[in-house]
Amino acid sequence: MSASTPTRGTAPVGLSKGEARTYASYARPAWQRWLLTRETAVILLLAVVFVWATSSVPNFDGPLTLYYLFLDLMPILLIALPMTLVIITGEIDLSVASTVVLTSAVTGLLTVDAGWGFGQAALVAIAVGALCGLFNGFLVGYVGLPSLAVTIGTLALYRGIAVGLLGTEAKTGFPEEWTDRVKERIGETSYPQVLVVFGVLAVVFVLLLHFSGFGRGVYEIGLNDEAARFSGVDVARTKLLLFVLAGAVSGLAGVYYTLRYDLARGDAANGLELQVIAAVLLGGVSIFGGRGALHGVVAGVLLIGVISSAMRLQGETENVTTIVIGLLLIASVVTPSLLSWVSGRLPAGVKGASARSRRT
Amino acid sequence: MSATLAPPSTGGAPSGSGAPGAGGRVRAALGHALRSREIAVAVVLVLVVAAATARNDSFLLSGDGWRDLLLTPSILLLLAAGQMLVIVTRSVDLSVGSTMALTAYLTGRLFIDQPGLPIPVVVLAGVAMGALLGVVNGVLVAYAGVPALVITLGTMYVYRGAMLSWAGSDRITADQMPKDFLSLGTSSLVGIPVLTILALLVVAAVGYYLHTARSGRELYAIGSDPDAARLYGLKVPTRVLTAFVLCGALAGLAGVLHAARYGSVSSSVGNGIELQAVGAAVIGGVAIFGGSGTVWGAAIGAVLLVTINRALPILGIPEFWQRAVVGALILGAVVLDRLLAARRARRLDEERED
Numbered sequence: 001m002s003a004s005t006p007t008r009g010t011a012p013v014g015l016s017k018g019e020a021r022t023y024a025s026y027a028r029p030a031w032q033r034w035l036l037t038r039e040t041a042v043i044l045l046l047a048v049v050f051v052w053a054t055s056s057v058p059n060f061d062g063p064l065t066l067y068y069l070f071l072d073l074m075p076i077l078l079i080a081l082p083m084t085l086v087i088i089t090g091e092i093d094l095s096v097a098s099t100v101v102l103t104s105a106v107t108g109l110l111t112v113d114a115g116w117g118f119g120q121a122a123l124v125a126i127a128v129g130a131l132c133g134l135f136n137g138f139l140v141g142y143v144g145l146p147s148l149a150v151t152i153g154t155l156a157l158y159r160g161i162a163v164g165l166l167g168t169e170a171k172t173g174f175p176e177e178w179t180d181r182v183k184e185r186i187g188e189t190s191y192p193q194v195l196v197v198f199g200v201l202a203v204v205f206v207l208l209l210h211f212s213g214f215g216r217g218v219y220e221i222g223l224n225d226e227a228a229r230f231s232g233v234d235v236a237r238t239k240l241l242l243f244v245l246a247g248a249v250s251g252l253a254g255v256y257y258t259l260r261y262d263l264a265r266g267d268a269a270n271g272l273e274l275q276v277i278a279a280v281l282l283g284g285v286s287i288f289g290g291r292g293a294l295h296g297v298v299a300g301v302l303l304i305g306v307i308s309s310a311m312r313l314q315g316e317t318e319n320v321t322t323i324v325i326g327l328l329l330i331a332s333v334v335t336p337s338l339l340s341w342v343s344g345r346l347p348a349g350v351k352g353a354s355a356r357s358r359r360t
Numbered sequence: 361m362s363a364t365l366a367p368p369s370t371g372g373a374p375s376g377s378g379a380p381g382a383g384g385r386v387r388a389a390l391g392h393a394l395r396s397r398e399i400a401v402a403v404v405l406v407l408v409v410a411a412a413t414a415r416n417d418s419f420l421l422s423g424d425g426w427r428d429l430l431l432t433p434s435i436l437l438l439l440a441a442g443q444m445l446v447i448v449t450r451s452v453d454l455s456v457g458s459t460m461a462l463t464a465y466l467t468g469r470l471f472i473d474q475p476g477l478p479i480p481v482v483v484l485a486g487v488a489m490g491a492l493l494g495v496v497n498g499v500l501v502a503y504a505g506v507p508a509l510v511i512t513l514g515t516m517y518v519y520r521g522a523m524l525s526w527a528g529s530d531r532i533t534a535d536q537m538p539k540d541f542l543s544l545g546t547s548s549l550v551g552i553p554v555l556t557i558l559a560l561l562v563v564a565a566v567g568y569y570l571h572t573a574r575s576g577r578e579l580y581a582i583g584s585d586p587d588a589a590r591l592y593g594l595k596v597p598t599r600v601l602t603a604f605v606l607c608g609a610l611a612g613l614a615g616v617l618h619a620a621r622y623g624s625v626s627s628s629v630g631n632g633i634e635l636q637a638v639g640a641a642v643i644g645g646v647a648i649f650g651g652s653g654t655v656w657g658a659a660i661g662a663v664l665l666v667t668i669n670r671a672l673p674i675l676g677i678p679e680f681w682q683r684a685v686v687g688a689l690i691l692g693a694v695v696l697d698r699l700l701a702a703r704r705a706r707r708l709d710e711e712r713e714d
Contacts, residue, residue, distance in 0.1 A: 094635070139691070148452070149648040149694045152639055157687025164681040270632070278513055287507045319524035326517030329510065330500065337504040
């Protein structure tokens with residue numbers, strides 16, 4: 001076995017009928033290809049939940065709800081962008097939350113202890129994040145190690161370095177002009193200004209994934225990395241670049257985290273990596289790679305945000321929200337298999353219509 | 361990974377594996393031992409313990425030191441053994457931490473609500489609860505054909521949320537549990553803590569099962585090539601379900617023992633321990649994509665992980681750097697695996713050319 005082939009994601013036991021790893025059927029009319037997708041389903045669900053919350057959850061339509069919703073979701077929204085690309089290549093990055101903590105620690109040490117200007121410190125932090133990603137990407141892309149194992153290692157390593165640098169201390173007292181800037185709103189609306197940063201990044205990632213040759217390569221790798229190599233995609237370099245992007249964006253999220261809570265400490269962002277991955281998968285990205293789109297992922301993140309925010313306003317505890325999100329994640333991946341199992345038992349006439357649901 | 365298991369060439373193998381002579385056999389056994397990952401990790405473990413003892417001899421030689429050395433790893437040992445069973449089939453179980461939390465709380469709850477219940481029944485109830493949660497994971501993974509990473513990520517949230525809603529702000533404390541049960545967590549038999557003996561027995565049983573039982577061998581076959589296993593006629597879904605049920609049962613037992621060992625159950629039991637269990641298996645040489653590795657390796661990996669955490673402060677490294685060392689250890693193990701596999705593949709290539 002060559003050095004780079006065994007890096008398939010946690011390949012499942014059920015994936016052997018060969019139905020999952022193909023492009024969408026281009027035999028279908030365009031409107032069906034566009035509308036009958038996982039992404040549409042998530043967006044519809046988001047719309048339904050949003051309408052329900054606005055109409056029947058008290059205070060959901062208040063001016064503060066969306067504002068805090070976006071502030072709270074921002075790290076997940078940001079990191080979900082590069083994570084989508086990483087998962088579409090069939091890899092995974094579990095080290096993003098640790099990168100957030102490490103870069104937050106770097107920001108704290110440089111600004112509070114060393115007296116740097118915050119702008120410079122933030123740039124260094126983002127560079128540190130990119131470096132973390134570079135290390136992951138080198139081991140996965142060029143050494144050919146499984147990303148699951150590598151990033152479990154760097155998950156411990158990066159957070160370990162952050163805790164080692166900070167000890168039990170927490171850095172606080174960041175310049176107020178910066179901490180205020182994070183919380184400012186766009187004009188008189190209830191949207192925070194940081195949404196603009198997310199918007200710009202989202203456009204960049206959409207162009208990169210859906211409208212560039214590089215993005216086609218990302219899908220190729222996820223569908224079959226050997227075929228991708230033969231068709232001229234530089235598999236190792238693509239993976240390296242995606243991990244660097246994931247690291248750099250996590251660095252940005254780390255800077256945001258620091259400012260939002262005016263705090264840099266070693267136990268921040270615990271479990272954030274799994275929240276990001278859950279949101280990405282809920283948004284219709286296949287863990288096997290080769291399938292998924294950014295509009296679905298953004299809808300997936302927002303869906304989680306709206307559900308938790310609405311349930312909190314209804315007086316439900318965090319725990320119930322956790323259960324609902326877990327069930328939603330399971331349902332979203334089990335439904336296609338369930339549909340195809342059902343369609344297998346239906347008479348032949350109905351089969352054509354339901355066979356499409358076998359994809360995903 | 362499966363390709364490296366190719367049979368050795370017949371012509372003039374220099375390794376001496378074909379020679380039946382006594383000297384050749386000893387040399388082959390020695391060579392095997394030197395290549396064995398389990399022994400390599402065990403050597404590192406012995407070195408760590410030796411270095412820590414040299415610095416401060418109470419690490420090993422005092423009564424407390426000896427007890428802690430054996431007792432502390434026992435819970436991660438159980439989780440790593442279960443995780444290894446699942447990883448061998450090319451899956452992963454991220455829900456073990458939440459399963460453990462649920463059974464730990466169930467244990468405390470049973471003692472409070474049913475004071476007369478004998479201890480073995482409570483232990484069995486915890487194991488059964490864990491197994492039941494494992495059935496849920498296993499059915500979803502094996503029969504719905506959905507990757508284990510996604511399913512167990514989902515059930516990790518569901519189980520944790522269920523535990524938190526059930527427990528509310530309750531915290532079970534030592535005085536709510538019977539003394540006999542708590543002494544299970546601290547008492548020793550001929551100098552060895554009971555929990556350690558229990559964990560080692562479980563590991564031995566799992567090892568024996570994987571090594572000898574037909575269904576145990578089939579787990580390896582499924583992990584190295586699921587398609588081939590199915591074509592060969594193995595009952596892939598049933599076996600995968602078995603692996604998840606066993607993993608859940610072991611996580612359940614770990615939860616019960618956690619309650620006994622620490623005497624209290626809070627909502628944060630088992631938080632983040634799932635990745636430690638995977639890390640222990642990886643350090644012990646269990647391939648993350650299934651098909652190879654032993655439960656001994658995972659067990660020694662778990663002991664090393666826990667022991668290194670305790671040894672670092674004694675070795676003069678501030679405890680804050682523990683996690684970084686653990687991360688470096690996992691990365692080192694993964695890189696080492698790749699180097700060894702590449703060397704083995706090269707040697708097989710050379711032999712073919714001869």
